[in-house]
Amino acid sequence: MIMKLSSVVGVVSLVLCYFLTSLVQAGFNNTSSDGASNEGHLYIQIDSPSNGYEFTPGQDITITCNATKTLPEKGKQMYEMKMWFCDINSDNECPNADGYCPNTSKDCSQSGNRYDMSFAASHTIRKAREQDSGIYSCAVYSHEPIIANRTVNKQIIISIKQRVPLNFNKKYTKKRTISTKQGNMVDLICICNGYPSPFVTWYRNEKLLSNETNKWVSFRNISKSDEGRYHCMCENRLESITSEKTTIEVKDHSDVFVLEAACIIAGFIFGMICSFLCVSCTYKK
Structure with a gap:
């Protein structure tokens, strides 16, 4: 009895499995036999401004x-695409509504064919x-x-502010000379403010340092090859300004030794002269 029941259950399971497989193959899923999706997709991107x-x-x-659409099969009938814009005066439903180019002082124009695979508007x-x-x-849509x-839909933040002329923080960009020992750490800083926001470039002996675009240049182990006159340029799309030059002089160890020795000798000679003068003064008295 138990064996007969098991056989019946097995047959029912096979029939059910075959039925479900047939449903899937008949198109109840969203994937074709080669694994490709049966649905198309719609994309949109803002080409400008960034x-x-x-x-x-x-x-x-x-x-x-710019809007593009991809379809699972080529040669299908092309349907119309429609693009519209939502500004700061639009209501919250605008991005999801079946809208149109707004008929305001803010112009809206299109380029391309609405029945193509891609379509652009400004x-x-x-x-x-x-x-x-x-x-x-x-x-x-x-x-x-x-x-x-x-x-x-795709969003972009537009920032509009009054121009602020570029200016340097003179504490870091004034004319100066830095003398240091070989192997020391030296930082050059260029602080620049203004609107639109500026970017910084660095120059050494009037030649562009192509890899230096930060507000500082750091020498972690400075050497004689780093000597020179440095300055930074601060610019945006409206103007540019140039800092004063900073001269870096690097002393190697032999130079430092000679300099220290000269200082010691000079100090010794000065001390001897002072002692002699003091003795002479005492003797005269």
């Missing part, structure tokens, strides 16, 4: 976005003001019925 780019009032700021803020700073979005997420 995130964190800083603007000043009065500029025309253009946000350019949103221009005319004569930007500080109050135009904030988060902007570009969004795209595709009528493609086989695309999984048919609405996607």
